[in-house]
Amino acid sequence: MDNKKASNINSSQDVEVRKGPWTMEEDLILINYIANHGEGVWNSLAKAAGLKRTGKSCRLRWLNYLRPDVRRGNITPEEQLIIMELHAKWGNRWSKIAKHLPGRTDNEIKNYWRTRIQKHIRQADQHQSNNMIHRQNSEMMIINNQASTSQASACNTVDAMEISNTYSPPFISHQGSYNIDHQTNYPLALPPTTTSTTSSSNIDHQNYNWSAMEDLWSMQLFNSD
DNA sequence: AAGAGCAACAACCGCCTTGAT
DNA sequence: TATCAAGGCGGTTGTTGCTCT
Known part of the structure; x- marks a missing residue:
């Protein structure tokens, strides 16, 4: 189990990782990349797209916010x-x-x-x-x-x-x-x-x-x- | 007008599960 | 079967914007 934890951490520490709110530029990069290449292995996607984010962060941003079918607005x-x-x-x-x-x-x-x-x-x-x-x-x-x-x-x-x-x-x-x-x-x-x-x-x-x-x-x- | 308090929400963290080798 | 990498999930925290005083 500790190995698993370590592996997750290592995978995100290999490169400098940005944290905090996503900028519009980052959003656009992610959207464009997925539009052209589709969703895939998130860690490699983050690297390939040139985003200084973890794969997990990209996945979360896409699924919770950027995905076109995400419904905004109040809960009915x-x-x-x-x-x-x-x-x-x-x-x-x-x-x-x-x-x-x-x-x-x-x-x-x-x-x-x-x-x-x-x-x-x-x-x-x-x-x-x-x-x-x-x-x-x-x-x-x-x-x-x-x-x-x-x-x-x-x-x-x-x-x-x-x-x-x-x-x-x-x-x-x-x-x-x-x-x-x-x-x-x-x-x-x-x-x-x-x-x-x-x-x-x-x-x-x-x-x-x-x-x-x-x-x-x-x-x-x-x-x- | 300013700042304190609060609510809402985005994002992160750690653990667990799953699939590939 | 064991190990590892990645994804998924639930809990928590940080930030932002609004309201009230």
Whole structure:
């Protein structure tokens, strides 16, 4: 295994290797070379094209950015549904998921998941734990009030821990509907919201099919560890 | 107007797998 | 069968641009 590592490193250290963002010139060289010679062995391609990049770097740049069929722009709600469904099914198998989204790359999907969706899962967890604390405090107050006012017998005392165990999953209320963020009027902990004015969010909340999301999000949140 | 904070995304790194010899 | 080179994959980091104060 160490040999393999060494071989990879050596193959990229034979020549001076450039790192960091690709320049337009480098992009053009790579595009022109592949247009004329096709994709091939990436290390030799990098050398033959005169690029001071590793083969891996060239491959990544081509696959994730320069390839003509790479689809740019925001992830659509439909694509989002597919991502969540497949992630619930396969986990972090980004390349496998990407195969079901033509024009999208594994890197793009991975980034999308980590920056948008995972954030909402964390918020959901936070929301859940905050509510648990709030509920436990409330219940303890009730218990204390009951104890002090009516000297209730031990058998009538509600166990706060037992209450906490019956708590609903994130964003689902006890009636089975969504908990609503009263600032935005949209379900809590669901896909990217436009609470910030960030222009990159493409979700149309008015037309979004929230009911279709319920099953997928339930799957996601309960299937993931 | 400036800078701090944050989100999004491009690119790199290390490990694993695969195919050739 | 063992070894090596290259590709593939997932995790992580660095950069950039936008928003807010």
